[in-house]
Amino acid sequence: MDAGIIGLGLIGSSLGLALRRTGLFERVVGYDLNERTGRQALGFGCVDAVVPSIGEAARCGRVFVAVPPSAVRPCLEAIEAARTPETLASDCVSVKGTVADWVAARPDRARWLLGGHPMAGNEGQGPEAADEELFRGATWVLVPFGDEAPVGEFDRIVRTIGARPVLLAAEDHDRAVAVTSHLPHILASCLVHASADLGEAFVSAGSWRDLTRVAGANPPLWQQILLANRRRILAAIDDLLTSLSEVRAALEANDAEAVRAFLEEARQLKLRQGGTD
Amino acid sequence: MDAGIIGLGLIGSSLGLALRRTGLFERVVGYDLNERTGRQALGFGCVDAVVPSIGEAARCGRVFVAVPPSAVRPCLEAIEAARTPETLASDCVSVKGTVADWVAARPDRARWLLGGHPMAGNEGQGPEAADEELFRGATWVLVPFGDEAPVGEFDRIVRTIGARPVLLAAEDHDRAVAVTSHLPHILASCLVHASADLGEAFVSAGSWRDLTRVAGANPPLWQQILLANRRRILAAIDDLLTSLSEVRAALEANDAEAVRAFLEEARQLKLRQGGTD
Numbered sequence: 001m002d003a004g005i006i007g008l009g010l011i012g013s014s015l016g017l018a019l020r021r022t023g024l025f026e027r028v029v030g031y032d033l034n035e036r037t038g039r040q041a042l043g044f045g046c047v048d049a050v051v052p053s054i055g056e057a058a059r060c061g062r063v064f065v066a067v068p069p070s071a072v073r074p075c076l077e078a079i080e081a082a083r084t085p086e087t088l089a090s091d092c093v094s095v096k097g098t099v100a101d102w103v104a105a106r107p108d109r110a111r112w113l114l115g116g117h118p119m120a121g122n123e124g125q126g127p128e129a130a131d132e133e134l135f136r137g138a139t140w141v142l143v144p145f146g147d148e149a150p151v152g153e154f155d156r157i158v159r160t161i162g163a164r165p166v167l168l169a170a171e172d173h174d175r176a177v178a179v180t181s182h183l184p185h186i187l188a189s190c191l192v193h194a195s196a197d198l199g200e201a202f203v204s205a206g207s208w209r210d211l212t213r214v215a216g217a218n219p220p221l222w223q224q225i226l227l228a229n230r231r232r233i234l235a236a237i238d239d240l241l242t243s244l245s246e247v248r249a250a251l252e253a254n255d256a257e258a259v260r261a262f263l264e265e266a267r268q269l270k271l272r273q274g275g276t277d
Numbered sequence: 278m279d280a281g282i283i284g285l286g287l288i289g290s291s292l293g294l295a296l297r298r299t300g301l302f303e304r305v306v307g308y309d310l311n312e313r314t315g316r317q318a319l320g321f322g323c324v325d326a327v328v329p330s331i332g333e334a335a336r337c338g339r340v341f342v343a344v345p346p347s348a349v350r351p352c353l354e355a356i357e358a359a360r361t362p363e364t365l366a367s368d369c370v371s372v373k374g375t376v377a378d379w380v381a382a383r384p385d386r387a388r389w390l391l392g393g394h395p396m397a398g399n400e401g402q403g404p405e406a407a408d409e410e411l412f413r414g415a416t417w418v419l420v421p422f423g424d425e426a427p428v429g430e431f432d433r434i435v436r437t438i439g440a441r442p443v444l445l446a447a448e449d450h451d452r453a454v455a456v457t458s459h460l461p462h463i464l465a466s467c468l469v470h471a472s473a474d475l476g477e478a479f480v481s482a483g484s485w486r487d488l489t490r491v492a493g494a495n496p497p498l499w500q501q502i503l504l505a506n507r508r509r510i511l512a513a514i515d516d517l518l519t520s521l522s523e524v525r526a527a528l529e530a531n532d533a534e535a536v537r538a539f540l541e542e543a544r545q546l547k548l549r550q551g552g553t554d
Contacts, residue, residue: 179475180479180480186524194516197516203418203453203457205397216546216547217544220537226528227536234528240468240471243467244514244518251511259504263493266470269473270489
């Protein structure tokens with residue numbers, strides 16, 4: 001059986017490297033809208049071959065869709081038109097509502113499609129940043145749409161490349177990543193904006209490096225991600241504003257006990273989350 | 278000549294290890310209010326000897342004050358009372374206004390005292406977390422109070438342990454760290470608070486780990502730091518709120534172009550800061 005990867009950016013290319021090494025598939029083939037990206041992925045050994053259309057990739061037994069959020073729907077429609085009866089597919093888009101809605105419109109799609117989100121990345125882009133270890137130890141969310149068959153199959157594949165599958169409903173996933181991924185990206189960018197006036201006085205340490213690492217990463221991609229999950233993100237921003245207003249009021253009132261309680265509660269919450277990231 | 282370190286927490290103990298290795302001083306002695314901390318620091322080889330009072334440490338040729346913000350003023354007064362004519366001292370407190378005000382009250386203090394802030398740390402506390410490489414490559418802000426002698430001397434010492442000295446006025450330092458250190462600590466804690474309701478749906482990736490690394494670190498210390506610099510931090514919070522409100526409005530209006538401009542500007546600012554952290 002062959003695997004097909006549609007979209008050979010950082011995620012698709014890294015997945016190609018990881019899948020080729022497992023020996024689970026006879027061939028790992030890839031497709032990218034950008035021919036140059038396809039040639040690069042082939043050159044870096046991310047895929048065994050590049051195919052000229054989504055339809056051809058969709059005739060593989062297992063298909064991964066690793067395209068930007070705005071491209072996922074047309075891509076799924078092309079797969080639906082071209083797939084074989086044995087094809088099982090999963091996507092890698094970091095917002096699951098769009099895919100869930102698409103399946104809900106025709107529930108039989110759940111027989112061959114599973115939602116997915118590999119929670120891994122780096123600051124690079126495209127095949128030149130591909131890393132066959134990118135998914136090792138990373139959470140890979142799987143979003144079942146009502147049919148068991150694709151769940152067992154993709155659970156097995158993602159475990160083989162070292163990821164930790166976690167089953168979540170689309171709704172729960174999108175609410176969680178709004179807080180744990182999308183809001184941090186926004187805050188990293190806000191922090192950089194807030195530092196714009198420091199000029200020559202700019203000095204920093206490790207906390208700055210860590211908190212702004214993802215600032216401004218891949219604006220065209222993140223623009224799509226933020227807009228695709230905007231309702232959840234607005235709620236997450238509002239939760240953060242509540243908490244920030246509390247600590248702001250405590251500082252303004254010079255209320256030492258309230259400042260300490262805020263920090264101590266965060267410490268306790270963080271300790272409880274400790275093992276899960 | 279001996280060096281004296283007052284306060285043997287993470288910074289003081291790490292400094293002891295680093296100074297002992299340089300061979301710049303005959304002995305590195307330490308004092309801590311907590312006798313057990315002093316014994317630990319001695320046991321880990323952070324100091325050659327523990328002395329029983331601030332006064333005794335203050336009679337060393339070079340003195341470092343590595344106590345929490347609330348203890349710095351009484352500590353400086355004890356040094357002033359006990360120092361020898363050759364004693365030069367610098368502090369390590371992460372907010373410089375308090376020390377600057379103390380010097381401004383009696384400007385001759387500038388002859389023997391220099392403000393300082395080693396911008397380094399880790400998640401540990403006390404001598405058991407001490408790291409002789411903690412300051413290597415780190416910015417060490419030096420805040421001159423009008424006299425050249427201590428500047429040249431401490432510049433030389435901090436370079437010898439691998440730090441990068443940066444001269445700043447107290448005002449500029451406190452404005453900068455409000456944005457690049459204190460605000461990130463607050464946001465890390467706010468993010469953790471915002472995630473409290475996720476429960477079983479909590480999933481995360483590298484950006485969460487990075488952005489919340491410092492959440493709730495050492496609440497009693499950070500309570501003091503945040504209160505000591507609260508006016509600057511309030512201004513930094515307000516700058517961040519402006520930027521967060523902008524991106525919130527763009528998301529609410531589904532304004533793709535504004536979201537992209539926000540991310541792209543952050544990217545450009547971050548690239549310009551690239552080499553300086």
